[in-house]
Amino acid sequence: MLITKTHKIVKSQVTILKKQNHSFPVKNLQILIQFKRHLQVSLKRIIFLMIFASSFQFSILSPLAYKASMAKVKIFQLLLSVGFILLISGCQKTISIDVGQIQPRLVVNSILDKDSIIRVQLSKSKSMMDSTQSLDRVNNATVKIFQDNVLKQTLTKGINGLYNSSIKPVVASDYRIEIDNTVFGHVEATALIPIAPNPISAVQTTDLTPGSAPQYIKFKIGLQDEGIAPDYYYLRAFLIKKGFAPGANSKYVMACKIGSDDNIVVVDDQTLNGVIFDDAAFVKSNYELIVYTNYRINADYNLWFELSSITSDYYKYLVSSIMQNNAGNNPFAEPVVIKSNIENGTGILGAKNSVFIKATTL
Numbered sequence: 001m002l003i004t005k006t007h008k009i010v011k012s013q014v015t016i017l018k019k020q021n022h023s024f025p026v027k028n029l030q031i032l033i034q035f036k037r038h039l040q041v042s043l044k045r046i047i048f049l050m051i052f053a054s055s056f057q058f059s060i061l062s063p064l065a066y067k068a069s070m071a072k073v074k075i076f077q078l079l080l081s082v083g084f085i086l087l088i089s090g091c092q093k094t095i096s097i098d099v100g101q102i103q104p105r106l107v108v109n110s111i112l113d114k115d116s117i118i119r120v121q122l123s124k125s126k127s128m129m130d131s132t133q134s135l136d137r138v139n140n141a142t143v144k145i146f147q148d149n150v151l152k153q154t155l156t157k158g159i160n161g162l163y164n165s166s167i168k169p170v171v172a173s174d175y176r177i178e179i180d181n182t183v184f185g186h187v188e189a190t191a192l193i194p195i196a197p198n199p200i201s202a203v204q205t206t207d208l209t210p211g212s213a214p215q216y217i218k219f220k221i222g223l224q225d226e227g228i229a230p231d232y233y234y235l236r237a238f239l240i241k242k243g244f245a246p247g248a249n250s251k252y253v254m255a256c257k258i259g260s261d262d263n264i265v266v267v268d269d270q271t272l273n274g275v276i277f278d279d280a281a282f283v284k285s286n287y288e289l290i291v292y293t294n295y296r297i298n299a300d301y302n303l304w305f306e307l308s309s310i311t312s313d314y315y316k317y318l319v320s321s322i323m324q325n326n327a328g329n330n331p332f333a334e335p336v337v338i339k340s341n342i343e344n345g346t347g348i349l350g351a352k353n354s355v356f357i358k359a360t361t362l
Contacts, residue, residue: 102127106138106184108347111314112175112191113354115247118145118165120177122158125346137161141181148174169193169351177349189342189349194309197233198224200286202305202359204297214294219359221291221305227284232315234308234352236274237293239301246304246356256295256303265289268318270325276318303359313341314350 109121120143124136139158144151145165155163169175171193179187200222208216225231241252257273265275275291297303310318316339327333340346 104136106141106179106181106187106342106345106347108177108179108187108189108342108345108349110177110349112169112193112349112351114169114171114193115354116168118167118169118175120155120163120165120179122161122163122179135161138181138184141179141184144178144180146176146178149176171195171353175349175351179345185344187342187345191311191313191341191349191351193351194231194311194353196353196355197231197307197309198226199305199307199355199357200224202303202357204303204359204361208292215296216292216294217296218290218292219303219305221289221307223282223287223289223307225279225282225284225287227279230312231279232276232310232312233278234268234272234274234276234310234318235289235291236272236306236308237291237295238304238306239295240304242300242302246306254301256293258291258293260289260291262290266319266322268322271318271321276315276322278315297359297361304356305359306354306356308352308354310352311350313339314348314352317341317348317350 104127105125107123107125109123110119112118122138122141122143124138126132126136137158137160139161141158141163143155143158143163145153145155145167147167147170152167153165155165157163172195174190174192176188176190181187201220202222203220205218205220208218221235223233235258237256237258238246239254239256240246244252246253255273257269258275259267259269260275262275262277264281265277267275275289277289281287293303295303320336320339324336324338327336338346339348341349
């Protein structure tokens, strides 16, 4: 019964993913099947212990009772042995799971930033049974960029799936990207460039782990919320050579991984190496966020924090991506569908507006 139930669990997980048209790594499917095999082995061991226990129970009886019960013992052990043999033969069942043929979808990735030209990355989604790491780029689509419902530019050729415009987005403007392709049809998404966040301060304070290697240094980030609408943020840190500002030559800039134990944040140590949060805990008020890193201000470098306002869709996309990464190879974890705002496709059209603040010492 347990074997049959496990078989049903494996099939149900695949059925859920098929309905959601979501790619599922092959290694996760293999882990589910491996779990079933481990369960089979465990059941075999349980039956062996039952046989052993029954023999031991009768062996401690008096000699007279022992002789009288031997026939029953032999019959009982014979039945268990037959059951054991049947279990061995019955457990060697090959699971055949019909994953069907899922049509690939167009994957769109574009993050609008007022300081950069609009770039759109196009690729093709993969089947859950495709274990290759390479992306199938799409270079033959027509990409149209609209600002406040006015067509601004049309791009007709991608290089390695990347379509570069000559437009920098404007704050508080609505943008719509429409994509047409003979294989995937019409795909579109919209995003609004958010207003800039309002950081107050960034102060280096104390060592969290004095005497250890590496040492983690605590920083207090002062935030102020306007309370006009729900706000979403991510925070990153950079070491920048003194005499240079954010945006300088990359050889003078080094990204720093940061973390936090604050319960309002989601730590992203896979993509942005920063923390993500919303303003639900400090609407129309100030807030002091505690973060830590193993980098500090020194004689040659300043530490700068980048605080970005991001769109709601981008926030949901990042959080769901982190949840999927955290699920890892856990066969008991629920499938996590990465959030998307792409109509008739998948991926993300997000937007951000960033402000840099230089950390100081006490």
